[in-house]
Amino acid sequence: MIDLVIDQRRKDLGGFEVGRVLPYAKRRMVGPFIFFDHMGPAEFAPGFGREVDVRPHPHIGLSTLSYLFEGEMTHRDSVGVTQPIRPGEVNWMTAGRGITHSERFETLRAHGGRMDGIQAWIALPREDEETEPGFEHHDPGALPTYEGGGMWARLIAGEGFGAKSPVTTHSPMFYIHWALQAGAPAQLPAEYPERAAYVARGVVELEGRQLNAGQMAVFVPGQAVTFTAVTDAVVMLLGGEPIGERFLEWNFVSSSKDRLEQAKADWRAGRMKLPDADDKEFIPLPGDPPPPPNPMS
Template identity: 80%
Template sequence: MIDLVIDQRRKDLGGFEVGRVLPHAGRRMVGPFIFFDHMGPAEFQPGFGREVDVRPHPHIGLSTLSYLFEGGITHRDSVGAHQDIWPGEVNWMIAGRGITHSERFEHLRANGGRMNGIQCWIALPTEDEETDPGFVHHGAEELPAYEDGGVSARLIAGKAFGAASPVQVHSPLFYVHWTLAAGARAQLPAEYPERAAYVAQGVVEVDGGQFHEGQMLVFTPGQPVVVTAVTGALVMLLGGEPVGPRFIEWNFVSSSKERIEQAKADWRAGRIKLPDADNAEFIPLPEPAPPPNPMS
């Protein structure tokens, strides 16, 4: 039932730690999900430095999906969107042929508090990789939800459990937030060929084993999966139909290596528009380190 267990790898992004889960050496993607970061959990005091902010940077060939348990983020992008996101809401950004955006922690800087959430990248199907960029925000009240037997669920994107999210996805997928009371049991159906569960908080039991915060369980296809909460737990369910192999380099995702090289050249040359409200700074393209001097 469990094909692979992936432990998050903690990464310091300049004063703010994330737990990176996908891509992983043992599993590059789950359905169209090609990138999965657990932001925090972290506690901030008022007045922290701006080095924590994510300066403008580009994307191609994907959609980003930001979802928070705690905290707040201000999103700005090159199609003119300027949107705060709060817990339970969805920021859905379509990069397509190219977009730039920034993520600022302005409310936390002013007031302090906790940051805890997930950011995913979802690869676009080949025929939609060069679609027009765009951005949509959905409030928590727009997302299908149910509660029963100690299980509270919110369908963030895609279709699952007989419901459909209003988020306009480009390929068959599901993304669900479960909140489980201690002792609660819930079942993930065998509806999609690729499925995974990420334990964002607490301890759960699956297939006779116990798993804790920071672990993603990738499941074999064809069988329902029963999850039992050993403690109170937050679990993210994700997966869908595969979209085919993808190249990923820095913030670029594509089915074509040549397309990524073109995007790198465009960013290096300043040909990709910056957000109007954030055009005074940007993250430069990381250049490969020079080879070591054999005489040193």
């Protein structure tokens, strides 16, 4: 039932470590999921440096999905949205033909505390790659949940287990947060051709094999998968219908390499609007020289 196990690769993004899982050399995507980062867990003291913030940067051809277990960050984008995200909430940003955004940690910087969450990128189907950019925020109470037998579950996006999330998705997919008590069994049905499970906390067992925090198991299609929690555990389930080959370069995703080159040229030339609420700095294209200091910042 297990096709592949992927270990997260820890990366320092300038004072803040993430565990990168997707893309992986032997598995670029799972359903439409093309990028999967575990942000933290990390503990911050009050007053930490601004280098942890993610300055304005661009995207095309995808939707980003931010989901926190602990902490808080503030999203600002070029369609005019400023939105904090807190544990259990969903920030869903669709880049389409192009969007820019930043992620700042003002509240965490003021008070200190833990940051722990997942950021995923979901590639858009070809017919939606150039759709209008947009943003949605959903509170925890709007998302379907289930509790019983030592398991609590929340359907974050897509459809699964007979429920549907209010998040506007563009292709068949599912994304689920499980919290399992030690000893609890749980089953992932075989309703999608591509499925994976990422252990965010704790240890689970399946097929006589233990999966530890920081590991993702990718499953063969057509068979249900039964889990048993060895310890209290948090597991993220993800997958869906495959959408075809995608190219990924920096923050851009597309079915066309030429479209990636156009996006790079647009960003380099300043043709992509910055967020109105955060337009004093930006991340340059990798390999380009840094922008000159802004005397107004």
